[in-house]
Amino acid sequence: MQVVFQITSGERDAQLSMLGQLNNLLNYTNERKTRIAIEVVVHGHAWNLLLPGGHPFPEKVSALHGQSVRFLICRNTLNSHQLAADQLLPFVEVVPAAIAHLVERQQAGWAYIRC
Amino acid sequence: MQVVFQITSGERDAQLSMLGQLNNLLNYTNERKTRIAIEVVVHGHAWNLLLPGGHPFPEKVSALHGQSVRFLICRNTLNSHQLAADQLLPFVEVVPAAIAHLVERQQAGWAYIRC
Amino acid sequence: MQVVFQITSGERDAQLSMLGQLNNLLNYTNERKTRIAIEVVVHGHAWNLLLPGGHPFPEKVSALHGQSVRFLICRNTLNSHQLAADQLLPFVEVVPAAIAHLVERQQAGWAYIRC
Numbered sequence: 001m002q003v004v005f006q007i008t009s010g011e012r013d014a015q016l017s018m019l020g021q022l023n024n025l026l027n028y029t030n031e032r033k034t035r036i037a038i039e040v041v042v043h044g045h046a047w048n049l050l051l052p053g054g055h056p057f058p059e060k061v062s063a064l065h066g067q068s069v070r071f072l073i074c075r076n077t078l079n080s081h082q083l084a085a086d087q088l089l090p091f092v093e094v095v096p097a098a099i100a101h102l103v104e105r106q107q108a109g110w111a112y113i114r115c
Numbered sequence: 116m117q118v119v120f121q122i123t124s125g126e127r128d129a130q131l132s133m134l135g136q137l138n139n140l141l142n143y144t145n146e147r148k149t150r151i152a153i154e155v156v157v158h159g160h161a162w163n164l165l166l167p168g169g170h171p172f173p174e175k176v177s178a179l180h181g182q183s184v185r186f187l188i189c190r191n192t193l194n195s196h197q198l199a200a201d202q203l204l205p206f207v208e209v210v211p212a213a214i215a216h217l218v219e220r221q222q223a224g225w226a227y228i229r230c
Numbered sequence: 231m232q233v234v235f236q237i238t239s240g241e242r243d244a245q246l247s248m249l250g251q252l253n254n255l256l257n258y259t260n261e262r263k264t265r266i267a268i269e270v271v272v273h274g275h276a277w278n279l280l281l282p283g284g285h286p287f288p289e290k291v292s293a294l295h296g297q298s299v300r301f302l303i304c305r306n307t308l309n310s311h312q313l314a315a316d317q318l319l320p321f322v323e324v325v326p327a328a329i330a331h332l333v334e335r336q337q338a339g340w341a342y343i344r345c
Contacts, residue, residue, distance in 0.1 A: 003218045006343075008247070017123070017159060021214045024191050028212040044247060076254050097258040099251045099343060103233045106341035111221035113121075113214060114229040114344040118333045132238070132274060136329045139306050143327040226336035228236075228329060229344040 001029065001036040004105040006098070007115040010045030018115040019060045026067055039105070043074035043098035047081055050088040058089060065091045074098035116144065116151040119220040121213070122230040125160030133230040134175045141182055154220070158189035158213035162196060165203040173204060180206045189213035231259065231266040234335040236328070237345040240275030248345040249290045256297055269335070273304035273328035277311055280318040288319060295321045304328035 003025075007018055022038065029036040042049055050073060052058050065071060072095045078085060085094050095101040106112050118140075122133055137153065144151040157164055165188060167173050180186060187210045193200060200209050210216040221227050233255075237248055252268065259266040272279055280303060282288050295301060302325045308315060315324050325331040336342050 001215075001218050001222060003214075020191075024189075024212045025214045025218070028215040074254075076250075097254045099233075099255045100231075100258040102343060103231050103255070103341040107231060107339070109222070111218040112227060112342060113217060116330075116333050116337060118329075135306075139304075139327045140329045140333070143330040224337070226333040227342060228332060 001034060002105075002108075002110040003036070003038055003113060004102055004110050005038070005040045005113045005115055006102055007040060007042055007046045007049065008044030009115065010048050014115060015046070015049050015057060019057060019064065021113075021115075022064050022069060026064075026069075037110075038069045039072055039110075040069060041072050041074070041095070041098050041101055043077040047073060047077055047083060047088075050092050052087075052089050061089060062091075065089075072098075072101065074101075116149060117220075117223075117225040118151070118153055118228060119217060119225050120153070120155045120228045120230055121217055122155065122157055122161045122164065123159030124230070125163050129230060130161070130164050130172060134172060134179065136228075136230075137179050137184060141179075141184075152225075153184045154187055154225075155184060156187050156189070156210070156213050156216055157207075158192045162188060162192055162198060162203075165207050167202075167204050176204060177206075180204075187213075187216065189216075231264060232335075232338075232340040233266070233268055233343060234332060234340050235268070235270045235343045235345055236332055237270065237272055237276045237279065238274030239345070240278050244345060245276070245279050245287060249287060249294065251343075251345075252294050252299060256294075256299075267340075268299045269302055269340075270299060271302050271304070271325070271328050271331055273307045277303060277307055277313060277318075280322050282317075282319050291319060292321075295319075302328075302331065304331075 050071060072093045075094050075096050187208045190209050190211050280301060302323050305324050305326050
């Protein structure tokens with residue numbers, strides 16, 4: 001299984017909901033010994049999900065990364081918020097354009113989940 | 116045609132909007148005598164859509180079920196709201212994890228509509 | 231690349247966000263000389279995006295159309311708002327049912343972005 005999540009919300013509830021969904025999905029695949037590749041594409045207001053300190057959930061995000069979930073941020077989002085990648089959690093990867101990445105993944109056969 | 120809908124909103128407007136979309140889709144396929152399989156995956160706050168009485172729309176949901184729309188709820192959602200499946204409309208089916216089901220359907224070629 | 235966007239929001243921020251995403255996507259494909267087909271399916275509250283005057287963004291929408299982005303509106307949305315197609319921007323195309331179009335595109339291999 002291969003799936004790419006898209007999150008744009010900066011709100012706590014939406015982010016917690018996605019983190020819960022990721023854990024539920026990993027529990028499902030772990031129980032069935034199913035291989036899964038998961039990416040989370042973060043853009044728009046959701047960039048605060050990837051901050052290392054304080055709000056919102058760096059431990060939860062790091063724990064998911066420890067289970068091989070990849071977290072990707074859009075370069076356009078970094079630029080429009082005057083953020084540098086090194087202000088974010090150290091494992092965050094940068095993609096040139098969030099939507100382009102989501103399109104490419106889907107056209108390569110990945111499933112898509114809009115948070 | 117094969118399509119899986121995802122709804123997480125407990126709000127009346129979002130639910131009514133989805134029910135209208137399902138009817139429009141069925142009208143479209145009925146007029147063209149196109150075969151279609153439709154599933155609605157309910158999780159998060161949307162579980163109240165599947166209650167048998169009162170709010171919100173049990174007659175509309177039942178009518179859609181009568182036209183072969185399947186309504187699925189996530190076991191994680193049941194657990195987190197301390198709900199039993201037999202408190203819901205009798206035709207509701209339970210899936211172990213909403214997101215896993217959505218991923219599996221898409222990877223089997225189904226289209227995906229996020230409500 | 232082939233991608234269909236879905237927008238249902240009548241809110242300024244959601245519409246601006248989508249228009250920015252479309253521009254970012256076109257920049258990405260132009261830089262890489264990648265061919266792309268883009269459609270935007272407008273329904274629900276989002277119909278005001280396609281009005282020729284005043285709110286919200288007719289110049290931005292027209293500029294995107296000039297870069298080959300197609301804008302489609304749902305006939306059910308026109309009917310429910312008592313709108314005629316000739317009240318909208320002149321290049322807007324009408325599809326019989328928004329969701330049916332989104333399903334058909336995905337089943338023909340197009341990617342899907344939910345705004």
